[in-house]
Amino acid sequence: MNAMNTTSNAHPHLKKTHQNMAWVLAAINEMIEESIYHCETFCHTLHTHHNLIAAKVFEQFCPQFLSEQALIQDSIKTISLPEIPPWEIPYHDYIHPVNALTHAHYLMSESDAWKLMHEMVQVHSCFYSYLLDKNQQPEIESLLKALRKLNMECQKICRQHQSYNDALPDDLDPPISQS
Amino acid sequence: MTHASQTPLEKITVKTVKPTEYLSNVHPVWCPGCGHFFILRALTKALAWLKLPKEQIGLVSGIGCSSRLPAYLNVYGFHGVHGRALALASGLKANRPDLTVLVAGGDGDGYSIGGNHFIHACRRNMDITYIVMDNEVYGMTKGQPSPTTPAEWQSKLTPQGTGVARFNPMGIALAAGASFIARGFSGDPNGLTKLMTEAIQHKGFSLIEIKSPCVTFRPEEKAWQKSMRSLNVSPSSNPAEAAKSIYSSDGFDTGIFYQADLPVYEPTNTPCENPADVLAEIEKELNV
Amino acid sequence: MIQPVSATQDNLAISVSGSGGTGAVTVGLILLEAIAKAGFYGVMTRSFGPQIRGGESAVMLNLSDHPIETLAEFSHIHLALDWLKFERFSDEIPLTQDSLVIYDNSREKPPGLVENSGAKLIGIGLQNAVKTIKGSRMNMFALGILTQQIGLDLTFIEAALKRTLGKKGDDVISTSLEAIQAGMRMIPDSHYEKLSHWHPTQKPRWNISGNEACGLGALRGGLKLAAAYPITPATDIVEYLAPRIEKLGGRVLIAEDELAAMNMVIGGSFGGLPSMTATSGPGFSLMTEAMGLAIASETPALVVTVMRGGPSTGIPTKSEQTDLNQVLYGFHGEAPHVVIAPLNVQEMVTISQWSLGLAEALQTLVVEVSDQHLGQSRVIIDPIPPVDFNLKRLRPPATTSDYQRYELTQEAVSPIAWPGTPDTQYTADGLEHTETGKPSSMAKEHQQQLTKRAQKITQHNYGEHWAKVTETLNATVLVITWGSSYEAVRIAVEALNQQGADISLLGLRLLMPLQTEQIQAVAKDKTVIVIEQNASGQLFHYLLSDNAIPRNSQSIAEAGPILFKPSTVQTALIHCLEGLK
């Protein structure tokens, strides 16, 4: 994956509050929302571009993210979440799901779609690992472990669907100008 | 499933305004992977963060893939003709200074056919935010070179490349009198959201020149992901310094290059309490 | 056989010419105002050389004791401050043996064309006279001479002087008055003392130009934004508005070009407030793409175009009714819109207000067509009483759910939301769209929406303003004309009818949508003659193409910039009528 260069010097909008349960919940929730939003949006545009197979991958995968979100919801209960400025990045080397999505293509194959999904799932997994690494609070730890377990299953699904031999079909129709 | 769908778990956040609230029920039909998707997302996040009421926003655009933006938002929008969005927005802002006026478009729309309006919108410095989704190509008409296309890029229309130097939008904006000049990148949604909130809050004409890959006609632009730097520029209010940073940048730096407190053009807008009397007074001048 | 007669009106025509700041125009302005103060009416037109400042200029006044807007057949009195480049004005200042020409004999000799006209010539030492009063100007002596020649009371001149030059201070006024009085003594016997036979009115009257009248009408209609790029002869409209519209809570935006101006109007109007621009042919050409946007997006917009000679830069300072095809057909796609042309300056206020109101109520583009002659003529008219057309934007009801901007309705007009209102957000679009405004290229939606855009315009009841019809009992002939040709044609027709002709007259204001059935009804069993000031008969062909007039109709079409006079129209009509026999 081609990550955007944010590591060279300290990023101006780095989050530093991983010890706080409410912040962790909000940050994870934010990330999952982002993934769900893009999954839905790309599912729709792939549909519009008649790539139903790839669209289906995005559609199928949304529920996985939703179940991650469900775990968060269980933990929230009465905690009121902070508003995290949308420009803050959770940690150094955080890779935004957008990185993967740039490689979507209207003729993408099913396995390409799964590869993309996999990359997005990995974004989640990296964040969970990072938080686990930094955090010893039992409450947060057990949530993160549960999330990671779910995430591992997602990764497995993604890997299972990636095969090597479905290359991109040729684009037989040149694009048509619109305006 | 809809683009603006409310997930069943939405209630868990306490944020009073969600980015998706700013979306209409029209789905974007940009090519999968197009940078414009992430600009749309960043914009809704910025609007939500600023908690701007939807009905207080006027979003104007021209023609192009990028200019499709207004239809995707649940605000007062105007999808006009090619290149004239800034002029239309100036009329809107003149009559309705109470609205937050945003303009969106592409590099062709803003810098080529709309070049004159771009210069004069900068010069007027009205309180308008201009979001340019620069993919260095005419996407919608399937891949002709734009004013920001590198000279050597070959296309059907320019088999040998354009042979013409590129246009420097930020340099021109600075020379023409814009008071906020920033570069963003669609692949850096967080940084972009920051720039958008700053630009909208800035009083005066704000240009955000956003590099946004056209994955269909300029697939090589996907590599921008590797070379762009996130918010590494620090703003200056001194035009000479800003010019230096604009001209010395290799094009991969992002952030606010220039932000200054310059006079904002605000045509008079004092409501008339007694139009009939004033009109009678005006007509009196005609009496012989 | 009918012979041409001189205009029925007992008029008095005065012209003044001079070069480089001699002040000919000031003489005209003061004289017109003084005549008005004396209880009379008049019209003043001007002509200039190509120089920006200091070129030759001339004013032509046609005065009467009742409202008058036509050009004079010839000048009763012409006063030449000098003869430099006088030939330039020979078309506009016809001289005959009935003319009196007064000139400064310390300078150039009168040109041959003046001598050959047979006019009575009086040379006087104007330049020497100036030396007798310190600080005086030659034009004020000239004004004195004219005052004496027509028998105008000095008190009116004094009042007009104060009004016109008051800002320059008391010294200037008193010196000028002194010069005027000296001028009055220079040629003591009056040659054209007509005023004593006229009946002055005590009624209040206005001194107004067509362009000012247009601006005033828009202000009455609630105009809040005028966006424009300067162009002769339309700029005066915006200059009139600039200091006044602000007092009424509006504003002027100076655009970088006409493309911007038209888009600014659309943006301002999208913001919910009546907006307009003013331009002329070349600017109109640049605006047409955006005008299509106003039509497609159903955004109210008023465009006033003040025609000048074309094509290209053409004759910027002179009049021609030559852009009819442009305002009717200058658009791409099916572009139903409204085109209205006032017939004279008098009705310009009300017709402009009506035009703006129609744009608002029908949510479309309205083009109001004027021309250099109407726009830049200055006239004395009776004040125009206010009217309420009750033409407003249709707003959605206060509690609206599922708002659809382009909803198909009975009247074909859909409620338009005020930006800032919650729950009625929409995106206006120049792309074809569905009822909600979503872009669509489906045949069904295209047909529904284009039908709607046409219907709202054709279904509207335009009332009596669509034309000015003057029917003559047992008329066998119907003359149709438009715009600035109307006044000359009207007087010509009236004169012919007095001599026993049976001609009805139709001055067509509403050019689009064409009121074909109404025109057909008036034209029934009559021979139709269409009169217009352009070479190709644009109105004639337009009316024919819609079967509004019968196949055997006749066309009198003449290129500008020499405008119709009642006599030229009469001659042409007589000729045409004879050809029909």
Ligand SMILES: Cc1ncc(C[n+]2csc(CCOP(=O)(O)OP(=O)(O)O)c2C)c(N)n1
């Ligand atoms: C007057 C006019 N000329 C040409 C076009 C065709 N046209 C539509 S979009 C476009 C270029 C758009 O490029 P850009 O603004 O960069 O937007 P992008 O599609 O790349 O986002 C052109 C030339 C038009 N619609 N109108």
Ligand code: SF4
């Ligand atoms: S053509 Fe290019 S700019 Fe247009 S939607 Fe596709 S990727 Fe985006």
Ligand SMILES: [Mg+2]
């Ligand atoms: Mg582009």
